[in-house]
Amino acid sequence: MSKRKGKDAHLPVGECITLVQQILRERLCHQQLPDKPDGIEAQHKHLLELLKRTAVHGESNSVLIVGPRGAGKTMLLKCVLRDLLEEKEAQKNLLQVHLNGLLQTDDRIALKEITRQLHLENVVGDKVFGSFAENLAFLLEALKKGDRSSSRPVLFVLDEFDLFAHHKNQTLLYNLFDVSQSAQAPIAVVGVTCRLDVLELLEKRVKSRFSHRQIHLLSNLTFTEYLERVQTQLCLPDDFPDSKFAQDWNDSIQTLCEDKSVEEVLQRHFNSSKDFRSMHMLLMLCLSRVSVAKPAIKPADLLEASRLCFADAKANMLHGLSILELCLIIAMKHLNDVYEGEPFNLQMVHNEFKKFLQRKSNSMYNFDQPVIMKVCINMKPLSKFFLPFNSFPATRFLESNTLYCFRCSSAMIGRITVNIYIFCMKTDKFNIFPSKPITYTSCFSSPSGLRAPAAAGADPTG
Amino acid sequence: MTALLQHPGYEEERLQRVAEQLPCREVQAGLLLSLMGQPQQYSYPSIFIYGHRASGKSHVIYQTVGHYSSSLQLPHATVSCVECVSVALLFEQVLLSFFGCDAASLLPRSPSLSDFVRIYKQQCSQSPAKQTRYIVMEKAELLRDTDANLLPALLRLQELVEDNITVILLSEIAWDKFRPNTGCFEPLLLHFPDYSKGELQQILSQDRHPSYSAELYSSYINILLGVFYSVCRDLRELRHLAALNFSKFCEPLAEGKVKETDTHKLWRNIEPHLKKAMQTVYLREVSSLQWEQMQQMEEKETGALRGLSAHTHVELPYYSKFLLIAAYLASYNPARTDKRFFLKHHGKIRKTNFLKKNEKTSNHLLGPKPFPLDRLLAIFYSVVDSRVAPTASIFSQISSLVTLQLLTQVSHDDQLDAPKYKCAVSMDFICAISRTVNFDIVKYLYDFL
DSSP states (O other): OHHHHHHHSSSOHHHHHHHHHHHHHHHHTSOOOOSSOTTOHHHHHHHHHHHHHHHHHOOOEEEEEEOOTTSSHHHHHHHHHHHHHTSHHHHHHOEEEEEETTTOOSHHHHHHHHHHHTTOHHHHTTOOOSSHHHHHHHHHHHTBOSSSSOBOOEEEEEESHHHHTTSGGGHHHHHHHHHHHTTSSOEEEEEEESOTTHHHHSOHHHHHHSOOOEEEOOOOOOHHHHHHHHHHHHSOOTTOSOHHHHHHHHHHHHHHHHOHHHHHHHHHHHHHOOSHHHHHHHHHHHHTTOBTTBOSOOHHHHHHHHHHHTOOHHHHHHHTOOHHHHHHHHHHHHHHHHTTTOOEEHHHHHHHHHHHHHHSGGGSOOOOHHHHHHHHHHHGGGOSSOEESSOOOHHHHHHSTTOOEEEOOHHHHHHHHHHHHHHHHHHSSOOOSOSSOOOHHHHHSOGGGTSOGGGTTSOTTO | OHHHHOOTTSOHHHHHHHHHHOTTOHHHHHHHHHHHOSTTSOOOSEEEEEOOTTSSHHHHHHHHHSSSTTSOOOOEEEEETTTOSSHHHHHHHHHHHHHOHHHHTTSOSSOOHHHHHHHHHHHHHHSOOSSOEEEEEESGGGGGGSOTTHHHHHHTHHHHHTSSEEEEEEESSOGGGTOOTTOOOOOEEEEOOOOOHHHHHHHHTTSOOTTSOHHHHHHHHHHHHHHHTTTOOOHHHHHHHHHHHHHHHHHHHHHTSSOTTOHHHHHHHHHHHHHHHHTTTTTOOSOHHHHHHHHHHHHHSOSOOOOGGGOOOOOOOHHHHHHHHHHHHHHHSOGGGHHHHHOSOOOOOOHHHHOOTTOOSOHHHHOOOOEEHHHHHHHHHHHSSSOOOOOHHHHHHHHHHHHTTSEEEOSOTTOOSSOEEEEOOOHHHHHHHHHHTTOOGGGGOGGGO
């Protein structure tokens, strides 16, 4: 339909699609800021007010933004900063320091970064400081204006705030909060974290200096709002050059969101998580299927994208295993059942495998220990089916052939079992599970299975 | 293949060439390209690709992103996490590929992630990305063992450096095993499924021998897959096996005994060889050249065909053999039973009475247990026929057994007075050794009473 309409519009379809991709990709992949943060207006107002007081009136403040991953914490902060900097006075006054717990892994690096972001490298020069506090105080001192006794306000943004709490003695946090408490240079400390219990991580002296102001971003989104959000994320803005195409696109998005199957899929996503990030991932997968030949998102695209999002990684990996590998895993699983989660080693697995072969000898070839071992080593990096019991490196394992233990991790065994049962049903001949469970003693009462072929002729009674 | 060709922003001719290079991976490559979008557009910050080994992960990436002359030639940095023993190497590699050696030399001596991001930003402001930059991390599972912050930071690198950059992680492990406990930016997950039997047939048939017809090679591959598919689905391993056994397959053709069309005879000829190769699948104990030589040797010998792994023949001195036997007994027998085996008048003890409650499992299944030197020597004196003095020669033989990795020392090196050892040989091996000195080891093993 769009192809026909594309002809009377003043842009060719190819260009329109390129533009659509560009705009939406910026939104979905690059986290472009929305004009208005929807759903969190109260928090936005609160934070803006707080920072304005620092920027304009020179009040010190500290605040934590707490919320789960993908709830829009950084988006909120960025929106606030954008709005704050629209004010002339704030723009002139405010200095910003952005730190990230992932990058600034200790206080020395953090201090260097602060110095750099405040453009004070040449002021510090090669001075030697006695303590961290002295260094920080010097930095703040240096920010004081020449003629007036007042200082310029500094905004400290600490992303991944909880990681800063792991620094030695929490020196940075202590000093920042200390400065914000006492009547020194005006600073605002904004921490962004996904840990609700972040205050528990703080030392007592640090905690007491913190203002205990927290902004929670716990979304209580309803499904209708979620649907609306999906729609706004996909809609084209009004300033799209080809208004006809934009109109068509937005209409098609409208009909997409009203589709029954689409609603079902989105409901599933909404039930599992309602944050921005997972939604963006889903929509990104849909968007990638839009091309010149198919210039609209169809319900089928969304279903396909949802299938990709919800794909069971373990089942996927299990599907790629060869029959020998599956046999070994079943043997491990069986050992795990018989010994109730006790660790087992390769020899036991091989023994179990041999017992299986005795029952169903025609279905599988008997392999030597070295081959079995190599197969297990090849599977080991998958480490989803069994875990090394002790931490011998693989080379040691090769030298001495039985020292290594594997352990099926019980959490995933349940899910694997289901898959294996399905597999067994499909292949039919592939039934390793005996009809009645083998007990501990019957497993080992007859040594015949254990004996190596070379010793078979010897008299066992000794 | 048509799905792969419809990607605006790339030269059609190049796409055509890339498509030819990617048999049976068109769907995955198409999906990847559509996610990447046009070169100047933003792509998703991080993409995680997982699948079994030899399922074409790296190949698809190299063909699409870069690395080969025929590929799309996008700005990219390829990093193998095996090579990067320190993060410094990783940072250097990335900066080098994007901005040249000047940028890489800016890194300080043991750089932190903060330094890397700072230099990247600085360079990026001078030469902003016109096309999406890609960092490809191979064997990404190793990132879990490095600094805990590295993986979460890489996943949101686009946000941290504020550049049009995408990190592609390749791994054999599912993403669930990567997620740090406080969570992180979730990458887009892509699965590369294993090749089906038909696809393997198609890919393997491509590297046919020039002097034989394609049909012959294809039927050879068919036979090969029929034998090995249940054991091994690894394309690389199958390719190795195919190359190894093809000359054998062609032998009757070269001699003129069989015509190319007579598949049944060819099958009968190759079957025993493939069966033998089955015993050594995955092992790669020998190179293909050695394998050929060995096959020629075996043809000369009229004796029974031996598997490759039976070639573990070790010559040892007389006392060393007994030392090894003693070590084996010490490792696999409980210490309580020594009295029964090595004392003349131990009285009658029946095994059933002797059993302790938790000792039902066979010792051979549990593996060797460590034993002190004293016990080894005591058993040694009672199993060896003649009287032996505890001379330096005996002790040096023990340490040479450790060097040969037939024994392993389990106690710490600095413990001189009572070192502990484990015996690291298999049952077959020790039986062969004891047969050469006429010692019936099975009589002395508690498991086989």
